[in-house]
Amino acid sequence: MSLRVALADDQVLVREGLKAVLRELAIEVAVEAGDGEALLAALADTPVDVVVSDVRMPGIDGIALVRRLRAAGSPLPVVLLTTFDDSALLLAAVEAGAQGFLLKDAAPEDLRDAIVRAARGEGWLAPVSTDPVRARYAYHDTTPPQETFSEREVAILRLLAGGYSNKEIARTLFLAEGTVKNYVSEILAKLDTRDRTRAVLKAITLRII
Structure with a gap:
């Protein structure tokens, strides 16, 4: 399954590291940006299969990025990455309409699975506990x-x-x-x-x- 992703992270070193990991997983980074606004602008001209975005960025963060896409009627799948094991962020991601949510220290195989499943219209909410989501x-x-x-x-x-x-x-x-x-x-x-x-x-x- 050949996949093209758009990658957003405001930390250049983290973004370069993610690009290297995705390249090893045979996933093409067709678009990259340092914030949600730049990513949205780039998506207008470059089609991708999945967006991979940091949750916390200046300006339009990952969750706001998902909301903007959904408000525009775009079903483009989004996988959100975070450094923080925070179930409140998971709940916000689910409510916004993200397909995936995982920690940045996840194994490369988990990142690949999250992207592949998102492209198929499935979800990946790990490893943060989903109990708060279910309780809500x-x-x-x-x-x-x-x-x-x-x-x-x-x-x-x-x-x-x-x-x-x-x-x-x-x-x-x-x-x-x-x-x-x-x-x-x-x-x-x-x-x-x-x-x-x-x-x-x-x-x-x-x-x-």
Whole structure:
């Protein structure tokens, strides 16, 4: 799987180190920037598969970068990196719509997996505890579904959790919009919920996503 990423980190040495690691992982850094504003400007001209960004940067930080992308209707996956093992940052990242969140001292294999999974529309929230996220979104009905979920359905659930529309999910997963609509209907039926919000809440509570 040949992937192109956009990399943002305000520390030049850290950015160069990440570029070297990504090069060893056969992942191309097509765009690099020292802050979110510069990265957004560069993305207007250069297509990439995933954004890899530091959480804390001057000006537009990583979480604000995700919010700007989502507000513009962009489903571009974002993996956020941080030096701080802080569940509050994880919660903010999830709420903003990031697909990945991991510490900068993670193993290169974990970084690769996070990028690959994000490109597939999946999520990677590690190694920070996700318990605060689950506590925030606890759903009253904890009855487990009678049917299992396919990898495709889990991927769609994760995108629903990021606030993606059917059209955005279709574009991200290379599906027809009608196909996504059918998947969403099936997910709601399996979770016995009436709408997308309740489906996401229940899926988080039951650790399906």
